[in-house]
Amino acid sequence: MARGPKLTKQQQRQVDRRRRVGQTPVGDDLLTGVVVTHHGHDLLIEDDVHKLHRARARRTVGRLATGDRIRWRHDDHGHVVVEQREERVNLLVRPDAYGKKKLMAANIDQVIIVTAPLPWMNPEVVERTLVAVLALPARPLILLNKADLLDKTAPADLEEIETTLALWQGLGFPVIWTSVKTGRGMDELETALAGRTSLMIGLSGVGKTSLTREITPLAGDAAIGEISAFNREGTHTTRASTLYRFADMPGGLIDAPGLRDFPLEQVPEEVLDAGFPEIAEAAAYCRFNDCRHMNEPGCAVLAAVDEGKILARRLRQYQELLKTD
Structure with missing residues (x-):
């Protein structure tokens, strides 16, 4: 031979x-x-x-x-x-406070937007993030963590949280309620993670790192120690986006540093419509095809706002994002 x-x-x-x-x-x-x-x-x-x-x-x-x-x-x-x-499938970029583009993660299948009763994230930040995720494109998943704290949440705040989550879920965005302390929703979350590379983002203090260590046993052994030492992280601080693998299923979870806002630049109108499906649905009945839902006669979107079928703040945000296109 x-x-x-x-x-x-x-x-x-x-x-x-x-x-x-x-x-x-x-x-x-x-x-x-x-x-x-x-x-x-x-x-x-x-x-x-x-x-x-x-x-x-x-x-x-x-x-x-x-x-x-x-x-x-x-x-x-x-x-x-x-x-x-190698060529990227997608790349999530976020402008910082100085307008410099920060690369958050690449080749993402799913983005998990983590919220908590405290600190509760501004709904408009969540909705801007949803649009950014849809633009990648990737699958968005909204997660309310620390659900065990809801019993201690003021009634008015609890009503706002439940109403907002129900709105997003009703618009077709998946929502999961989790608690590392009680185990609520953890099986459902693991099912959503299996076979996907997911990025987890949210405010500092919503429990992203605790979720990561609960979901990925590998984050509790030598690997997490090596990664933490490399990033010079504190015990509860994530300073750079970090990929963790699962022990018994394909895929991975990227834990990202906390963020307070998600400013958007140019957004294709079809992506914006996917992020605001109730507005896109109503817009099909507007008198004019190029209606911007400002003060045009025969605007079905403005009529839906007047009737309480569309939130005024949702329309306001839609219009603001439309201007960036």
């Missing part, structure tokens, strides 16, 4: 190393992996068998986000170097 060319000692060491960890090269001796988290220029990546490696990327690779699929190699000194970034 014909044999291939003889390998150098360095090439043979690389082949032997891959055999030990069960990896497969992808052209030009590159290995595949995923970005788990980053701190400045330092990366933590995951190989094909979910082993973690500290890495650096070539400048030509550009900015990387958690969830990016990459190709890497060991250099002559044994250091892990990211050589390429």
